[in-house]
Amino acid sequence: MRNGIKREDIELLAPAGNWECLKAAVANGANAVFFGVEKFNARARAENFQMAELPEIMAFLHMYGVKGFLTFNILVFEDEMNEARKLVEACIDAGVDALIVQDLGLVKLIREISPDFPIHGSTQMTITSPEAVEFTKPFSIERVVLGRENSLKEIKVIGEKAKLPMEVFVHGALCVSYSGQCLTSEMWGGRSANRGECAQACRLPYDLIVDGVQKEMGNIAYLLSPKDLAAIELVPELIEAGVTSFKIEGRLKSPEYVANVVSKYRAAIDRYFAGQDASVSEQDIRELQQSFSRGFTHGFLEGTNNKTLLDGSFPKSRGVFLGTVKKVLKNAVLVELSSPLKRGDGIVFDAGDPTQKEEGGRVYDLLQRGKKVEGEVNSGLYEIVMGRNDVKLQRIHVGDRVWKTSDPELDKRLRKTFETEKPYRTFPLSVHVSGKLGEKLSVTWVDKMANNAVTSQSEIPLEAAVKRPLTAELLLDQLGRLGGTIYRLEAADLTVALDGEVIVPVSELNRMRREAVEQLLFLRTKPPVYQKRTVDAYADVKERGQVEKPKLTALCRSLEQVEAAAQTDVDFLYADFEFVKQYPDAVKLAHRYGKKIAIATMRIHMPDENGVLALIARSQPDAILVRNTGALHYYMARRHELGIPLIGDFSLNIANHKAVELFLDCGLEMVTPSYDLNIQQMVDLLENADASKMEVVIHQHLPMFHTEHCVYCTFLSPGTDHTNCGTPCETSRVSLRDRVGFSHPVRVDTGCRNTVYNAIDQSGAEYLSEFTKLGVGSYRIEFLEEEPERVQEVIRLYRQALRGEVSGSHVWRSLKATNQLGVTRGQLIK
Template identity: 70%
Template sequence: MVELLAPAGNWECLRAAVTNGANAVFFGVEKFNARARADNFKMEELPEIMAYLHKYGVKGFLTFNILVFEDEMKEAQILVDACIEAGVDAVIVQDMGLVKLIREISPDFPIHGSTQMTITSPEAVDFMKEYNLEVVVLGRENNLKHIKTIAGKTDTPLEVFVHGALCVSYSGQCLTSEMWGGRSANRGECAQACRLPYDLIVDGIQKEMGNIAYLLSPKDLAAIDLIPELIEAGVTSFKIEGRLKSPEYVANVVSKYRKAIDEYFEGKQYGPSTEELRELQQSFSRGFTHGFLKGTNNKQLVDGTFPKSRGVYLGTVKKVLKDAVLCELHAPLKRGDGIVFDAGNPQEKEEGGRVYDLRRKGRKIEGEVQDGLIEIVPGRRDVKLSRVHAGDKIWKTNDPELDRKLRKTFETDYPYRPFPLAVRVTGKVGESLVSVWRDIKTGGEVTVASEVELEQAMKRPLTGEYLHEQWGRLGGTVYELAELEMALQGEVIVPVKELNRIRREAVEQLVALREQPRTYIRREISNKSSYVRAAGRNTAQGTAKLISLCRTMEQIHASAQADVDYIYADFEFTRDYPEAVEAARQYGKKIALATPRIHMPGEQGVLNGMLRANPDAILVRNTGALQYFKQAGVKIPLFGDFSLNIANHKAAELFLEHGLEKVTPSYDLNIQQMVDMLAVSPTEHIELVIHQHLPMFHTEHCVYCTFLSEGTDYTNCGRPCESHRVSLQDRIGMSHPVRVDIGCRNTVYNAIEQSGAEYITNFRELGVQEYRVEFLEEDADKVREVLQLYREALNGSRTGTSVWRTLKATNQLGVTRGQLVK
């Protein structure tokens, strides 16, 4: 049986999930989870939460799906200990350093690999094998074909999201909130920059887009009609997004997906009805999509006209009357429902409120109207009809009757289905009645004997039918009596009061067994790093290495003529890598080729092509590529990039143990967090990026295909990315370049360059010897100028502050310190 996994941001949501048929619930505590804005629970509540869930046969998974900074490792260990003590069924983890820590603490405590790990290929799943992950949550960009391929190559259970909000960026690879507000998505503080309006700039000119402004705001995922295909593809766990959503939302979505799953296994033909889909839309919807599950369709993923939940589409305004609006209804509506008038400007205040009355040709209508030409009379205080116009769309934003119906499902605790009991009874005259009660689902068993001896029955001996009637009275409990076996000697009688006591006591004991926490192996460990810097060593001495990452051949040639120690090539089209290698060799420079940030099933050819280009090293950006190169026995050096999300010394150690010669820390670290990590890490194997345009969004959604072509994906888009340059202009006028990689994935780069020049001295003192400068659109002269500035800073002939001031003076948009000073 597959698992249905529901979100819970508070106790009401937890109950809504349980009573509507969830097999498992995921929730967070105050810190260390990817929904910092949810109500969340407290760590001391863990025993109570788990006892409640286990009573109803539901598993509880704690979300630990963020990066953990160095100064938080001890606190993280305390939370892991609390989870083990409370019998939490698993923790959902992003940080590989945390995975390493948990496995040091316990070899058998279950870990689920979060979608934040960006696991999208069989190789990435295989990379996790060593850590005995119980479940892997695949990236939301994996389609059904991918999922089937991955499932066929692993015995690790696979989990996928089937409903809720979609991130436009790959989970774990979005740095926008970090860049613009110091609120990292990798820390549960996403500022939802994808839901903001942008202007499309094509080759330096703003493209007229009409009312399409939300170019990166995807619709919501709804895969309820794909349940059969997903099960047959090998999915074992279906995940519903929504820890910030209401308990009514949880009840609504869980109950409908429960029905879909059950009917599949019952052999029934299932398809959600129009009413069921409307109810799902009513709870929360920006419009529904299959996401990427049926493959990439850029035209269907993003609507572009609004960024927030709309609910159910009712129709458009035909005419504005004196006290009402005339509308051609396409969905049911009744008095008290909430509505909003959509004039196509969602960033401005919209008119909306409650329906006061409904009329047909001026005559009042009682009850619910299904469709037709209807006059909607809104509450006078709610809506200014002077601001409503013919052509405005109308949405039903709230249905109080539906909310009441959903609330009834979780206002009183009860199991979605009662659990079956098997009871065996023995006894004879002069002895106690002995009953053995077995919880068939869990196997838990208790024995309860009567406190009075059995007496000879004179008139009405105890019968199986009577006993089944008395002990079958289990209303208000989690049980139902399924089997009763009697092995009494002779005809006996037992007072009904005693039978009731036995039943109550047996149930109490069985429930207590259910509520007992799971037990795991736990070891005492020290969280200290094994790395010790040599005493008295002047770590600032020695020649620091300068690395230039280039995205054009012009930059490669300019860098090769400069005083750099290594060149990295990160091209949009990897077919150009052999030319880059040849150019670097002409100047006697070593060159590494960068893998794409994402590795999907069937994309091994890209990695093989990189090897055939004969580089000196590979810059590895995902665990799938790392595993592939390891399995291929690649002999050249492998370097780990920022996208591996290394935020603490344990993560650094883990990836170095996997054969990387050096690693680059995550861009989520500010200067203090970076210093804390470097102080206990092997800095001779650390490379820092000190100059770049920060890569903010990394997404499967192609802006070029969506807005510059009639096509839906790379097979029919006409490749506008090869003839145009696109950027997204934000509300303050900054244009952020959008670039495409070999997999047609888009990266949106920050408009302003970021420099860590002022911190070079700090990093040198901590023993870091390798520094990277990244270029995006710079010409050869700019490349030479910037590299010269950083070479002088690394040699000590120029201060970091001087570099900063020079960059600020020579760059049109200036320069920022970025996340380093958050």
Template identity: 70%
Template sequence: MRTDLRREDIELLAPAGNWEAMRAAVANGANAVYFGVEKFNARARAHNFLMAELPDIMEFLHMYGVKGFLTFNILVFENELEDAKELIDACIDAGVDAVIVQDLGLVRMIREISPDFPIHGSTQMTITSSEAVEFTKPYDMERVVLGRENSLKHIQKIAADTKSELEVFVHGALCVSYSGQCLTSEMWGGRSANRGECAQACRLPYDMIVDNELKDMGNIAYVLSPKDLAALELVPELIEAGVTSFKIEGRLKSAEYVANVVSKYSRAIDAYFAGEAYDPNVIDIAELEQSFSRGFTHGFLSGTNHQELVDGTFPKKRGVFLGHVKKVFRDAILIDLQAPLKRGDGIVFDAGDPTQDEEGGRVYDLRIKGQKIEGKVEAGMYEIVMGRNDVNLGRINVGDKVWRTSDPELDRRLRKTFDTEKPYRTFPVNVSVHGTIGQPLVTIWTDVKTEQTVTIKSDKAAEAALKRPLSDEVLRDQLGRLGGTVYHLGELTLDLEGEIIVPMSELNRMRREASEQLLALRIAPRQYQKRDVDVYEDTLAAEPADGSTANLIALCRSLEQIEAAGKTDVDYIYADFEFVRDYPKAVELARQAGKKIALATPRILMPGERGILLNIIKAKPDGILIRNTGAAYFFEQERPEGIELIGDFSLNIANHKAANLFLERGLKRVTASYDLNTEQMVDLLSQSDASKIEVVIHQHMPMFHTEHCVYATFLSEGNDYTNCGQVCEQHRVSLRDRVDFEHPVRVDTGCRNTVYNAVDQSGAEFLSEFLQYGVCTYRVEFLEEDGGRVQEVLKLYRQALQNEVTGTHVWRTLNATNQLGVTRGQLNKTGVTRG
């Protein structure tokens, strides 16, 4: 056990999607709550609060000594900066304890408004390394939320290297993709995960295509749907590793869920500091499963284990596993129960195909050989009688799994913890009483938690007592009547000269005034500095670009593509290979063709992976394509001579402030976020030096980027790269969706998977618009195209830039010559005229 920490050094951070959930969090031991308002947060589907409610929210939380963090964890588009400023101003005025932020442009704006308003770096920032933490330090961010993919060893190293406050998710749903790096919802439905509109494409079924053949996966279809995170038994290790804040996921979950999870993690943290062993028992785990579970896992906290993260047979809440159907009677189902069950519980019958409607309902009766049983039953063979209108027994089969999906008794017990008029907790107040005959009685009240003090005097002077003078007993009784407030009497100190008395009514008034004044101090908004700023005072503008002199870049993913691109008139080649070991050969081929070449960093940088970046430098490219803030910081410190640094799309640049921030940190140019449609892109370009912004005009959208390796999971029995047999070097995998598109899955040098959209995306029709705003650098990305196709596509875009053909001609030609056609992707969600 660490001896340098106190219980108050560790924060238990709970989600709140509404007032009920917020009360549940406070009542069950949360030290802080995070919540969103009606816009600008990553849970657009949650009920959310209103900006106007911020003062009430903070008063309620601070009354109980709980901190409140507002989630502002989305990308902010250019035309939203004024509204974003309005919300930040409201947060400062209401005394919000911190905002949780994804967008580094927003971080920059907040610091312009206030130098001391606390900022937390969201997990959407994709902070997974010490270098990424260090990148944020110039902006005085109070803490960062690490990626869910970091292990305990990673966390320990990051904590030791950075000495920063670290927040880590410990319970709830897991995203299969790195947070901030999922573009699937944007690509398929214009519902960006970076805008709080995740469509949960990872929870859909996919067929697995291996080397162009359909792999028989049995009942496994949900190959991208992770189990839920549950790290209850890892609480001691997390504290020892340096975690400052334990974060629970679930702003879309019920108040009962919040009460359940918070109470159990609070108990585990308390046990650690009490020096007690806390081993979650079967009941604790079952109750957590009951509130919400797709099956539990440690995620990546215990290290990578590809055989544990994904079950694959179902994508949604299951609850507690009860057993299997043994027999179906005329009016009941025989089940070999492996967990408790009682009347009123909700159950579902799992036939192995969650895409179909499942039979389920409430348990009406329990029987043994036809004899009714009262009360709860434990493990054993029992007949389950369901309501006649709930279940079609003809659709239930022997062997079906049975799950308990709801437990009304548990819900009632959890609700009682917060559905009450009584204060959820009280705090000690120490009182000292000073009295002399002929002088007002003086009471000094100190809120022990906040150390705030008020002095209350009697309106009447103390008199000599004829009977029953003020004593410890009398004063403790009168001043301790604090019921209905958040206070209880702590220490009472008396300094009385002689036997004195004041009216009981005076003592009652003094007590009421003291508790009211202490409460007013307790709930008073925290004070921050605030400046009135013009959010557009730092904008820039570029002159219109000449397409005939514009730069055309080819991003290649094979040596064949680099050779082909080298024979065209492209101005620059980017290499984005699965294995860094092939980069020297890529540089050699580009040099032979007389082309400048940049090498792409991995999209993620984890602790221990600096060697990858050093190898990129050793290959001596002309440039480096920076894909994460950890790499940006590394190269900012290394300053490799003669190598230019270029920011890629994964830095999530969606407004001019973010673009300026990265340019000021040493990048020569930056790439606009893939979350921007054409209108939003034009907004960004109109306020920025567009000559330093690169636009990807053609690509296969990289939809999921994930630590979960489908190659290792389903083509081997290995847990990680050390024992998976490197099956990714022997096979090619694609995932076929419900409309028969096959999306390629590729592995990078860190063994991470990227799922690419099957269909090319082209923005050719918007070229003239982008040129008008000054964009002079355009990128065409290739995935699996052969050399001939590479040259054909590059020729079309060069012709369009030189105004020899229209963008519409390019789009139609690509559409006609591509087997799957092409899409306009997210760029098409706009009112901008195409030309």
């Protein structure tokens, strides 16, 4: 125990995309493993397991005392609810230790099936504040996975206030967008990140456009591609901040990666509890980099530092930096090495443009001043000789960076940890032997770690010993023959209470030992029993309310837009501004024109941001557009004193009727479906939920990335965060131009978070008639940078469509004709 924290309180949680990774995790010290099955998990590209394998997986893990968590961390669409129910039931039957869940509708379904089956709130829930944790408690969510953007200070605050076990990512790839809030893959490729199909648009190159002009960035092209998280040096601080589960990312990674990272973090955690030096060796860091690294960062754990989050010059794993090219020779390359290298290692020559084919291959020989060097070299000037067909020396230049991309010797060492016939772990037994002449020998076996005990008896009674009576030494020798099993018996754990000198055949002792081991293994691998009810996933579908005339609403992002919209026949307004100080003016402006107005919260809620929520309420809006569960909990706790209606926005990720019901039951008067729904999925939802209490966003610039990484601070300021950046966002407008030539606007919110909006506004106008038949209560238009005249034109067209004066197709075609960027039908494509 250290500082009141026990070693067994800390869980090391490893990823497993297949059986080899699962074994690598167990063999190298993981306390728990998270994995997915063929559907319903956020790594659709991983090999994954089959649902039928669940009993085998859980028996294997439980045999070694390791927990198994199944990732169910995606949105569940309406037509999938029964299939989701079957997977939940299979997990309960197999004894899965918890489901990691994103979709709150799925949480509702799980609780209908089982009141006690463990649920962990996924990082996809975007839980970043004590209030967001409190929101989960009525659903008996026993653990939350915090957002990667939380700092150590914030983690400590959340733990102290919310008092729920916290799981935190400590190693692996970083998403530049808040998990659960990235819509880029859906917009550009029809592949939803909230469905495990991330297309990694953040790893693509972009041009930085500042006030309409391209900024020269040298070799910095990957403006949204973060380095990889490596918090191994912060293990003591994480433990003392209250983190109970250390989570390693990587279900798409190799078993060698799993073995490497798990073993390193296992050692770091053990050093802390042993009171040893917590520092990490350079060799350990290099080996971690070797398995996978885009460069390492502490992410946001030490607070926001926009200058250290990304490198910008490459988007993929590089491995270990070796040095730079000093000279290109006739048959070799002269390199100043700063890290170890040996024959057989793989290297790549980095000329600063990873979009082009890069030269690289295996090291054939190492020379120093023309003489061959054997073994590994650590630093100095060496001639690297490559295979004749591996590289074109004429494409390598002085100054090129050199990286070690693979180390076969390291991989071989890592594979040995899990490619073995021996048990990965052994557990101590406590054995008590008793008996007397004429009675059967009794042996009680206690599996101390699992707290299981069995008793075996001899089939024949004890006889008087003529020679070689049963002694503690003889019993230890026979009963301790546990090689090939997961058990071990030490002399100190064997107690003997025999009356006189007695004997029983050795074969009988062997039989008793084998039977005891079988029984103990059965108890170890026996799945825990949870309550389970048979439910109909659609039993709670309610009748729809009647809508005589659906509302048309407009979300504005400037006072000019509010004034323009207020002068139309729009039914309701929303204000979503960069600066909260403008909210009272927006409310007054709307009221001057006789319009009601709601104010939007930020999409993210951090521990120190309740003041912003209070300011929104003090602005006296007619409603509040709630974008996160932390804000929802904050307002619901004050609903009697505030009396302000609450509307749920798209970022709550509502994708099925159970999620609709859950949020309406929590106090929302209306909810907005997730942007992940295509037209058929939207229709399915509207058919099974009360559509009269739903608002469909029918026109908008899709908010693609929502990120703590500030593009303005990183590339337009010498500062590191909002305290010293000089607020370039107040004087300049930035956009990111993609490979196709579209420039996507980047806007900043009150919390200095960036949203990258799609360059092209999208319209679902042609589906208005279908939605109206289904009884949708409200339709929203969202504006971004439109001039007042454009605002009024768009509202007029949609009002005409709602009255049936023009077709939906006419609306988007007309807008396409008047908008130089054009309009796509966006996420509502069949």
